[in-house]
Amino acid sequence: MKNSSAELTHEYDTWPPAQNKRQAILNAAADVFAQEGFAGASIDAIAARAGVSRQTIYNQLGDKDNLFKVVVSEITDRSSAGFFRVLDTFPDRPQDLERELAAFSAQLLRKAICDPNGRWLRKLVETEGARFPELFETWKEYGPGKKYPAVAARLAQLAHAGYLDLDDPALAARQYMALLATDLRYDQQIGRQTPESEIDRMAADATKTFLRAFARKL
Amino acid sequence: MKNSSAELTHEYDTWPPAQNKRQAILNAAADVFAQEGFAGASIDAIAARAGVSRQTIYNQLGDKDNLFKVVVSEITDRSSAGFFRVLDTFPDRPQDLERELAAFSAQLLRKAICDPNGRWLRKLVETEGARFPELFETWKEYGPGKKYPAVAARLAQLAHAGYLDLDDPALAARQYMALLATDLRYDQQIGRQTPESEIDRMAADATKTFLRAFARKL
DNA sequence: GACGGATTGGACAATTGTGTCCAAAATATT
C-alpha cells in the first residue's frame, strides 16, 4: 500500500502499476463470460486473453465468483454512465422535433444500446442472474430501474412543453425504447453486425412512428 | 427403487414405450439447458430431473451435442407451430379494429411470446448460437425468418382493406411486435413473473399506440 | 546496483463432468 506516487496520477491512468493488468483482466473476463457463460468461462481462457498468468487473476481478484461480480459491477457503472451522458443531450426545446429526436435516438443507439458493454451486461445478467441474486438486484436498480424513469421524465417534459400528447409517460418511455431497439435487437439475434449507416435509419424509423402516435396534433 | 407408475403417465402418453422417457428427457433437458447454459448443464442433472438414468439418455439420444440439437429442433417446431396457430386468428375484416386487434395480440402474447418454449428457445439460441452454427441457421429460418414476414403480410392485408396506413409493412410488423413484447420482456428481464391479468393490458397498450400511429385517418 | 513487491509458470490435489461397459432388474412382446 505505498501510494506515494499516487499524486502523479492523471484522470483515469493507472494508479498502481497493477491497475494496468487489472483492467486487462476485467476486459478479457467480460468477453469470455459473455461468450461462454459463467460455467463455460475458464480462468485459463481469461488469463490467456488478458495476456496474464492465471495466478495474477487469483492474486488480484480472488476466486471466480468474485471475479464475475467485479466484472459485472464495473460494466454496470460504465454502461450506466454512458447512457446518462447521452440522455443529457435529450432535446429540451426542439425547433424541429422529429429531426432532433431522431438525432438523439441515433446517439442513444450508438453509445448506449449498441455498445458492447451494455450488450455483454444484458446477456450476462439474463444468463447468470439466477446464480447471483444480489448482483441481479443491483443491476436492476442501476439499469432498468433508473433508465426508464429518466427517459419517462424527459418525455413528460416534452409533453408539458406542448410537443407531445402523453397519457402515460412511463408507458411511452417503454414503447419508445422498444421501437428504438427492435431492429438492432433483431440484427443481434440473427448474428448480423449492424452497419453504421443503418443506425440513423433505425433511429429515424422509430422516431417517426413514435411521433405519429404521440406528437401533439396541430 | 423403481417407480412402478406405468399407468401413471397420462401426461403425454405416447405409443412407442420409448417415446415416453424420450419426451421426459427432452423436457428436462430444455429446462436445464435454458437455466444453466450448454456448458453448465450436466447430463446427471438432466437425468435426475427427467427421472431417468444417465445411461438411458446416452442410449436414446447419443452425446451431449446431439441431445442439445434435438432439444432445440423439437422446441423450434413446437414454438413455430404455436405461433402460426395464433396467427391464423388474425382479424381479417374487423368490425372494431382496436378491440379485435388487441384480443389477437393478447393471444399472441399468451400462446407464443410468453410461452415457455419460445422463451427457452430464444435464450438458448442467444447463448449458444455461436457454438452450433447450423442450429442457429435453422432457427433463423423457421423463427424470425418466417414469423416477421407472416405478420407483415397480415398487416399489409389490413392496410389494403383500408384499415391501416402503412408505408412499409415489414417495418410495421417489427414495430408492432416490439410494442407488443416490451413489457413482457421487461418483466422477464427483471425476473418478475407477469400476472395473467396484465397481459390484456399489455396487448391493449401496444395496440392503442400502434393504431395511433398507423390507423387510417377518417 | 540492490531491494521489494508484483508476476510468472509449473506442479499439485480435489472436484466435476463426459462417455463407455456391463450385469442385474424391470418392462414389453409373443
Place this chain on the structure above:
DNA sequence: AATATTTTGGACACAATTGTCCAATCCGTC
C-alpha cells in the same frame, strides 16, 4: 410363461477446471 428389449445403477478411464503453493523472474524505485 418364455423371450426380447429397455432401463438401471454402479464402476471405470479420461479430460477439464478450480484454487493453492512455491521458486524463479521481472520491473520500478531508492
